[in-house]
Amino acid sequence: MVQLRYFKGLLLSDLSAPGLVWNEEFKCYVGFASKYRDVLFYFKRSNIKVEDHVLDLLPFPIISDNIKLRKYQEDALYTWFRNRWGIIVLPTGAGKTVIGLKAIALIKLSTLIVVPTIDLLNQWHESIKELLNVEAGRIGGGYDDLKGITVITYDSAYSKLESIGNKFAFVIFDEVHHLPSEGYSIIAQGLAAPYRLGLTATPERSDGRDVLYPSLVGPIVYRVPVSNLVGKYLSNFAIQRIYVNLTKDEEKEYKYYRGILRNFLRKRGMKLTSLSDFNKLVKIAAKDKEAREALLAWHEALKIAVNSRAKIEKLKELLEELNNEKIIIFTRNTSMAYEISKLFLIPAITYKTPKAERLEILEKFKANEYRVIVTSSVLDEGVDVPDASVAIVLGGYGTSRQFMQRLGRILRKKENKIARLIEIVSKGTSDYNLSRRRRQNVTF
């Protein structure tokens, strides 16, 4: 007979098991609470009886569920259900929340839903009320209400982990690509929940920490590419790139700043061919004045390339040409978003835009009072953005995630219309590299 207990995000066992190590302080074998599932399985397989005091589950509420899933949602859910462990990847707008809700209705055990933003916290709360007919608890964004089905932000989950770690049998990580980060991964480790579902449209991470998924939430068990849903559930779309040249002045300035960087690299015998090269430069720049100047020059050059005049000129043409379309313009820098806002009298949303104003702009965009809005990267994820027919990308990161998220903003099904994503790229600059990089590893 072995005794298993939970203590502040940890699993305690008086017998050894894989994933547990002897702890002198506790006088027993200790591991992360997330080991609970494996350890239990190990003891059962070894025919060792377990006195299990780990879970102290909250009562599951009475729900009613009339959720009808689409074929691909059903396939995804039933594939996941075999192990009740793993990640489902679905494009933006393909109905991930509904799958999560159906999973809750099937498992019928206390459930924690972890989300990155307060917007999503409230959206899940609404959906649960609407589709499961029950008022869920909320923790975060001013709420602190623990219930048998609770929605919580990643930040609150992190800070409340010790006290809630064994209260749930099932955990859903929405936008699960956030989970592997250094701090948030502790949430997955400290929860004892043996059933786990991750949901995202974009599982790949540029820092490579996506290799941690299997141990935190399980591997990707089902993936629906955009191309499978286009036409029937998502809009047909076209991607177009327009290349522009820097103005003479910009080119001069761009070359000047790139020259500072290049001279520094040559002088120090360094190169900038990989991310680790870049990190090395950043590290040196913390202490070395010359390196800092080189890095600042890199920033300046990039800014010139990404925010060039020629892009604004091209944008002007496009706005005239596409005068019947609903358009979202994406920039990289907030300064560019505000400049466009001023120039074309278009409402702008950035992280500096107060919540109420943001909501008002999105409402008016939805109601067709505004035809065009401009934004930096705040609307990439986690916000319910009304659909547009055209996305004009003036600048962004070199990540496929952002590219797919922005594409997702125009993919809601439209009758007899092809959605368009138009990228405007400065030729012969680092903006070109960014554009190329963000399209690598993209699976449609």
Place this chain on the structure above:
DNA sequence: TTGACTCAACATCCTTTGCTACAA
């Protein structure tokens, strides 16, 4: 309740073609 503020955490940040030391 709201708003303004601060703080901590997370994410991105690289790829033209040039260097140097060492092994084959």
Place this chain on the structure above:
DNA sequence: TTGTAGGTTTCCATGTTGAGTCA
């Protein structure tokens, strides 16, 4: 002579969010 491996993480700047505090 030629080919290739070497060096890797705590942080230049900017953008974004949630939480906490205080008025």
